[in-house]
Amino acid sequence: MPRLTKDEWAEARALREGAGLPFSEIAERMGVDRAAVSRRAKKEQWDDGQNVAVAIQKKVTEKLTRIVTPSDPVKKAEAIDAEAARRAGVIDKHRDELEAARVMARAAKENHQNVGDQIPADIHDPMERAQALLSMKRGAFEDLKAAKIHVETLKLIQEGERKAWGLDMPVDLSALTDEQLAALASGRMPV
Template sequence: MSRRADFDWETIRAEYEAGSSQVALSKKHGCSRGAIQKHIAAEGWAQDVTPVIQRKVAEKVAGVVAGCSPEKKAAALDEAADRTAAVVTRHRDEWDDHKQLVTNAIAEQDFGKAKLAKITAETLKIRQDGERKAWGLDSGQRTGDINVSINGDDEGVL
């Protein structure tokens, strides 16, 4: 058997996640079944293709090419994180602007401005919900929720 460092674990993982059995992979790549099991447990390999497809899509969106160097992969992932963080920051800034609109409407007791604030809140929520889905921001991780309440009714969390 070869040393552990000699195995192409990315290829073994890809073949496992595509449906190959541990025994077949062990025979094909010359590593022990136990070593494969350790990688499965440590790295969360799964034969359900849904998470694999999601990971591959995320890599493609981030600009990560299979087999690229760790430096290029890290740079691509960092750039993707920066783009995503910019979306979250913009969403927060938009709600800060909206808060000022509401504050002014209340201070001036201006029904027209209050109505505009309500419409603006609804529009922001719809657009930002769509952007959050498009950017994959609602996959269970939250970066700071914003509760939107209109006329005392809870409209949802952004």
């Protein structure tokens, strides 16, 4: 029997995952032994075609990460490391942005709290002092509002990025082991 090329194996996989054909029919169409198709499917973890949503999500992930799930364990580990590094970069960026927002909010809060200390000493008229204080309080309040708006906007942006990058994907509880469920129940992410 002839050996299939990489493209022919991709076609065979598409027949299994897309059309849900049995191994025997795929083997007959491709002109290879059924056992060869079965071994390849097991090695590459082909889906049986029954769960189309999983197959679609897998393809979307491959397209977004530009990494086709390799059958070679070393290449697979490298692909996982590369994608993990990209996602870790997003998380690092979020941490940096949050720290900058925290500094901005803290400075606005301190400015608002200490605004009375900033009235020039050469203003002695109580009415002038009150007007200066009111003006400074308004400015400090505007700084607080700007910090609040910045933090809220940043939160919305980061939530969107986390969704887009799949950083907060829900965990499929039915696929977890007892140890993973125990870890989840204790507040840790399952590994």
